[in-house]
Amino acid sequence: MLGQKMYIITKPDLIQVTQKQHKVLAYPPVEADFASKVCGVSQAAKAIVNHNVSGAEGETGFSMESHVAMRSALSPGKGFDDMNRKMIQNILLSLGTLQQLPPQSVRTGLMDFVRSRVTSSTTDAVYGPQNPFRDHAVVDAFWHFQQNFTSILIGVLPSITARKGIAGRTLVAKAIEQYYRNKGHESGSILARNRYDVSLKNGLSIEDAARLEVGGVIAIIVNTVPAAFWTLFFIYATPDLLDDIRREVQTVVTLRHSERGPIHSVDIKGLKQHCPLLSSTFQETLRHRATAVSVRKVMEDTILDDQWLLKKDSILQMPSRIIHKDQSLWGSNADDFDARRFVKDQKPLKSGSGSKTRAPAAAFRAFGGGTTLCPGRHFATDEVLVMAAVFVLRYDMAPTTGVWSMPSTNQSGIVNGLLEPDNDIEVEVSVRKGYEEAIFACG
Ligand code: HEM
Numbered sequence: 001m002l003g004q005k006m007y008i009i010t011k012p013d014l015i016q017v018t019q020k021q022h023k024v025l026a027y028p029p030v031e032a033d034f035a036s037k038v039c040g041v042s043q044a045a046k047a048i049v050n051h052n053v054s055g056a057e058g059e060t061g062f063s064m065e066s067h068v069a070m071r072s073a074l075s076p077g078k079g080f081d082d083m084n085r086k087m088i089q090n091i092l093l094s095l096g097t098l099q100q101l102p103p104q105s106v107r108t109g110l111m112d113f114v115r116s117r118v119t120s121s122t123t124d125a126v127y128g129p130q131n132p133f134r135d136h137a138v139v140d141a142f143w144h145f146q147q148n149f150t151s152i153l154i155g156v157l158p159s160i161t162a163r164k165g166i167a168g169r170t171l172v173a174k175a176i177e178q179y180y181r182n183k184g185h186e187s188g189s190i191l192a193r194n195r196y197d198v199s200l201k202n203g204l205s206i207e208d209a210a211r212l213e214v215g216g217v218i219a220i221i222v223n224t225v226p227a228a229f230w231t232l233f234f235i236y237a238t239p240d241l242l243d244d245i246r247r248e249v250q251t252v253v254t255l256r257h258s259e260r261g262p263i264h265s266v267d268i269k270g271l272k273q274h275c276p277l278l279s280s281t282f283q284e285t286l287r288h289r290a291t292a293v294s295v296r297k298v299m300e301d302t303i304l305d306d307q308w309l310l311k312k313d314s315i316l317q318m319p320s321r322i323i324h325k326d327q328s329l330w331g332s333n334a335d336d337f338d339a340r341r342f343v344k345d346q347k348p349l350k351s352g353s354g355s356k357t358r359a360p361a362a363a364f365r366a367f368g369g370g371t372t373l374c375p376g377r378h379f380a381t382d383e384v385l386v387m388a389a390v391f392v393l394r395y396d397m398a399p400t401t402g403v404w405s406m407p408s409t410n411q412s413g414i415v416n417g418l419l420e421p422d423n424d425i426e427v428e429v430s431v432r433k434g435y436e437e438a439i440f441a442c443g
Pocket residue numbers: 027031067070074219220221223224227286292293294295365366367368369371372373374375376377379380417
C-alpha cells in the first residue's frame with residue numbers, strides 16, 4: 001500500500017453511497033490480494049485468485065464464484081441449518097465438560113477457554129467427522145499463525161519476523177490438504193464442500209486449495225472468539241446485568257427430567273426473539289470492541305456523492321472504530337459500554353443529546369455492510385448467544401484477582417475485526433447450585 005492514495009470515510013450516509021457503487025469501489029480485488037499474501041499460495045494460484053476480480057467477465061472465476069458459494073452456504077436452507085445445528089450442539093456439549101472435572105470449580109484463562117470451545121465447536125460443524133482441528137497441534141499452529149497476521153501481511157521480512165506464524169500456517173495447510181485427499185469434505189458441511197468445489201473447478205491444485213482454506217478458517221473463528229470473550233466479560237463484570245440476563249434467559253429454557261439427569265432445553269429462536277437484553281449486550285459488545293475496517297479498491301476515477309473525486313487504484317477505508325465512537329451518531333455516552341443500547345424501546349437519538357440513544361442501522365459496522373456484509377453473522381450470533389446463555393445459567397465466574405478489570409488491547413493486530421486482550425484473565429469457574437447434574441439441549 002506504500003505510495004498508494006487512501007481515502008477514509010466515517011459518515012454512514014456516505015458509506016451507503018459507497019456500498020451501492022460496489023463494482024467501481026470494489027471489495028473482491030482487496031480480498032484476492034489479502035488471500036494471496038496471507039495464505040502463502042503459489043504464483044499459479046495467485047493468477048487464478050486474481051482473475052476477473054473486477055467482475056468485467058461476469059460471475060466467473062475463483063473470486064466471483066467463491067463469493068457466491070460462501071453466501072449460498074451461509075444463507076438459510078437445509079445445508080446451513082445442519083451446520084448451524086451441529087455448532088449449537090457442540091457448544092452445548094462443550095460447556096458440559098467443566099462439570100466432569102473433579103472439583104466443582106476450575107481455574108482457567110477466560111480467553112483460552114473461549115478460544116478452545118469456539119474453535120472445536122465451529123470447525124467440527126464446518127469440517128465434519130474428519131475435522132483436521134481435532135488434532136491439538138493443528139489448533140495451536142492456527143493460533144500461532146493468527147498472532148502473526150499483521151507481520152505476515154505488512155511486516156518487513158515476514159519469513160524471519162513471523163517465522164512461527166508461517167510455520168503454523170504450513171502445518172494447518174498440510175492438515176487440510178490431507179483432509180481433502182481423504183475426501184473429508186464430502187462428509188463436511190455445505191460451506192466446506194462449496195469452497196473445495198470452487199477451488200478445484202477453477203484449476204487450483206489441492207495444495208493451494210488447502211492453503212486458501214486456511215483463510216476460510218480465519219473468517220469462521222477469528223472474530224467469534226473475541227466476540228464471545230468480551231460478551232462474557234461484560235456480563236460477569238456487571239453483576240446487575242448478569243442477574244437480569246439470567247432471569248431473561250430462564251424464560252426460554254424448559255426443564256424436563258430424564259434417566260440421564262435434568263435436561264434444560266434452550267429455545268434458540270426464543271433466545272433471539274425474547275431475550276432483548278442478551279441480544280443488546282452482544283450487539284453493544286461488538287459496537288464497543290469492533291476494529292473492522294471495510295476496505296475497497298477504486299477501479300476507475302469516480303465522483304462519490306456528486307462531490308468527492310476518488311482516483312483510480314486508490315484505496316478507500318471505512319473504519320468501524322471511528323464510526324462506533326462518534327457521539328453525533330451514538331450520543332454523549334458513545335465511549336461507554338451500555339448493555340441496553342440496542343434494546344428496541346430505547347428512544348431514537350435526538351440531535352446531539354441524550355445518553356441512551358439508538359443510532360441509524362448503517363452506523364453499526366461490526367459486520368461490514370453492502371454486498372460484503374458478513375454472511376456468517378447469523379452463525380456467529382447464534383454461537384455467542386448460546387454460549388453466553390448456557391454459561392450464565394450454569395456457571396458462576398470470578399477473576400482470581402477478585403476484581404474485574406478491563407484488559408489492555410494495545411497489541412491487538414490491525415487486521416482483527418475486534419480488539420483482543422493483551423493478557424488473558426484468570427478466572428475461577430464453578431457450577432451453580434442446582435446445575436450440578438444439568439444437561440443442556442436445544443429445543
Ligand atoms: C462476531 C463474529 C464475526 C464478525 C465480527 C465478522 C465480521 C466480518 C466483517 C467485518 C467482514 C467484512 C465485511 C466488509 O468488508 O464489508 C466479514 C466478512 C466475512 N465473514 Fe464474517 N464475521 C464474524 C463471523 C463470521 C463467521 C462465523 C463466518 C462463517 C461461518 C463468517 C464468514 C465471513 C465471510 C465468508 C466473509 C467474506 C464475505 C465476502 O467475501 O463477501 N464471519 N465478516
